[in-house]
Amino acid sequence: MRTRPSAAVLVAIALPLVLAVTVAVLSLVNRNAADPSAPDPGPPDTRPLAAAPVDAPDASGPACTALLAAxxxxxxxxxxxLPTRALADPAPAGVRAWAAPSRPVVLRCGLPRPAELTPTSALVVVNGVSWLQLPDDVPDPVQSSWVAVDRGTYIAVTTPATVGSGPLQAVSDAITATLPAAPIAVR
Incomplete structure (x- = not known):
């Protein structure tokens, strides 16, 4: 013989569910709400981007060539x-950029192992790629930088805070499709 749960049990089950649904709906409604005090960044800059050269010993290698093509x-x-943004001449090898409001999204391939990667580094896996977020000492950062640390070459992506995680997800998909995973070298 089955007994029906008491009203208290039903309320105990239903209340968290209603609360979770309410929080989810509110976050969806408010996730794109603009801060009325924030200035409008205007349209993205589409002029060729002058990318400064950095130490990227593997930027011209086959892994970076394959990734940039993908x-x-x-x-x-x-x-x-966010459309591709041309690079100003002379363009460093291993670099790709996309136009975004306020700041471009910039990818650099072939970098050396980041010094910030230690045995205790917190990594975030996005679409099969392990990323290390580089520290930003600014209390309210306007951009974030990530380094893919589980491939045969290191790939950095810097994105403005206003574009969300879409660029990192799309780059992760290209990395997963192009470059095989490799053990993470922390030292």
């Missing part, structure tokens, strides 16, 4: 996609 022309981000 990257999408448009990254997801903000209200619309």
């Amino acid at each position: 990257l999408p022309a448009t990254l997801p981000g903000g209200d619309a996609g």
Whole structure:
């Protein structure tokens, strides 16, 4: 013989469910709400980007060549996609950029192992790629930088805070499709 649960049990089960649904709906409604005090960044800058040369010993190697060829022309981000942004001459090897409001998204391939990667580093896995977020000492950062640390070469992506995680997800997809995973070398 089955007995029906008491009203208290039903309320104990239903209340957390209703609360979870309410929080989810509110976060969806408010996730794109603009801060009325924030200035409008205006349209993205589409002029050729002058990318400074950095130490990237593997930037011209086959892994970076394959990855750059596999990257999408448009990254997801903000209200619309982020189109590829040309690089000013002389363009360093292993670099790709996309136009975004306020700051570009910039990818650099072939970098040396980041000094910030230690045995206790917190890594985030996005679409099969292990990323190390580089520290930003600014209390309210306007951009974030990530380094893919589980491939045969290191790849850094810097994105403005306003575009969300779409660029990192799309780059992760291209990395997963192009470069095999490798053990993470922390020392």
